[in-house]
Amino acid sequence: MxxxxxxxxxxxxxITPGEPSGIGPDLLIQLAxxxxxxxxxxxxxxxxxxSRAEALGLPLLVHEWGSGPVARAAGELNVFPTxxxxxxxxxxxxxxxxxxxxxxxxxxxxxxxxxxxxxxxxGPVHKxxxxxxxxxxxxxxxxxxxxxxxxxxxxxxxxxxxxxALASTHLPLSQVPAAxxxxxxxxxxxxxxxxxxxxxxxxxPRILVAGLNPHAGEGGHMGREEIxxxxxxxQEFVTAEAxxxxxxxxxxxxxxxxxxxxxxxxxxxxxxxxxxxxYDGFGESVNITLGLPMIRxxxxxxxxxxxxxTGRANIGSLQAAINVAYDMACARRSPAQA
Numbered sequence: 001m002x003x004x005x006x007x008x009x010x011x012x013x014x015i016t017p018g019e020p021s022g023i024g025p026d027l028l029i030q031l032a033x034x035x036x037x038x039x040x041x042x043x044x045x046x047x048x049x050x051s052r053a054e055a056l057g058l059p060l061l062v063h064e065w066g067s068g069p070v071a072r073a074a075g076e077l078n079v080f081p082t083x084x085x086x087x088x089x090x091x092x093x094x095x096x097x098x099x100x101x102x103x104x105x106x107x108x109x110x111x112x113x114x115x116x117x118x119x120x121x122x123g124p125v126h127k128x129x130x131x132x133x134x135x136x137x138x139x140x141x142x143x144x145x146x147x148x149x150x151x152x153x154x155x156x157x158x159x160x161x162x163x164x165a166l167a168s169t170h171l172p173l174s175q176v177p178a179a180x181x182x183x184x185x186x187x188x189x190x191x192x193x194x195x196x197x198x199x200x201x202x203x204x205p206r207i208l209v210a211g212l213n214p215h216a217g218e219g220g221h222m223g224r225e226e227i228x229x230x231x232x233x234x235q236e237f238v239t240a241e242a243x244x245x246x247x248x249x250x251x252x253x254x255x256x257x258x259x260x261x262x263x264x265x266x267x268x269x270x271x272x273x274x275x276x277x278x279y280d281g282f283g284e285s286v287n288i289t290l291g292l293p294m295i296r297x298x299x300x301x302x303x304x305x306x307x308x309x310t311g312r313a314n315i316g317s318l319q320a321a322i323n324v325a326y327d328m329a330c331a332r333r334s335p336a337q338a
């Protein structure tokens with residue numbers, strides 16, 4: 001993060017804690033116990049943050065923030081005030097607070113699009129309780145896509161050693177082959193290349209592309225998706241400002257020989273790429289949404305209702321999500337802005 005000193009004047013990150021009865025508020029209070037290198041603002045109910053800090057036995061001075069400089073001293077937290085819908089008890093879901101969770105997201109999205117915030121870091125939400133409230137909500141990613149009005153987003157997870165993007169996401173394995181089409185794969189690669197360049201500052205990305213089938217189809221003997229779909233689409237990018245390698249067998253792709261010079265891996269489906277990444281860095285990996293007109297990163301875990309209010313939640317993934325969001329915000333700024 002060599003640009004931090006030079007870019008101290010940049011807009012702060014926006015952080016939404018997610019489900020108020022989960023560990024999201026706890027993580028931010030625990031994080032605030034140390035001086036912060038990265039400027040951020042939490043979009044939440046100030047009373048929620050203060051009462052949860054008291055329950056955790058941790059000191060916290062809440063600053064209500066609307067604009068301008070942010071405090072980063074140990075024990076202090078900048079909060080964009082947003083009122084809870086109802087009482088909140090750690091570990092106990094309350095459907096009356098579902099609208100509050102969505103309102104916090106809306107404030108962060110609007111702030112990122114207007115320039116008030118430089119990026120959005122999301123804490124874990126509970127999709128079930130939001131759906132039970134009568135609102136249609138399938139997840140952060142889909143909601144951000146809809147609110148930002150984009151046709152396609154790409155899910156990427158990153159650890160300290162690798163970045164893995166997905167050509168398809170939460171689909172039954174039986175539906176994956178039909179989802180890997182020329183059009184869908186082309187769009188995923190366009191987004192992946194554009195965001196590696198524009199949000200990560202990688203001038204000429206080197207991307208490892210996994211095959212769909214064992215041994216990458218073994219010349220058509222184990223499936224023809226590599227020959228009929230993946231290879232032809234990759235050929236379309238030969239003249240682009242990126243280097244695509246593959247399709248490679250997934251069982252050997254994730255080895256130092258290939259990963260050492262790679263900027264990203266494109267896996268064809270969820271459980272092809274993510275088990276390796278999460279083995280490498282579970283609890284400290286970061287979920288990134290590509291294809292948005294804003295930067296969004298997220299923790300890699302859920303609400304952990306059983307840990308809320310106990311002080312035992314691990315801040316590793318939140319800290320990593322903040323660091324990655326800040327690095328992306330620095331990379332996105334032009335030299336003239338710096």
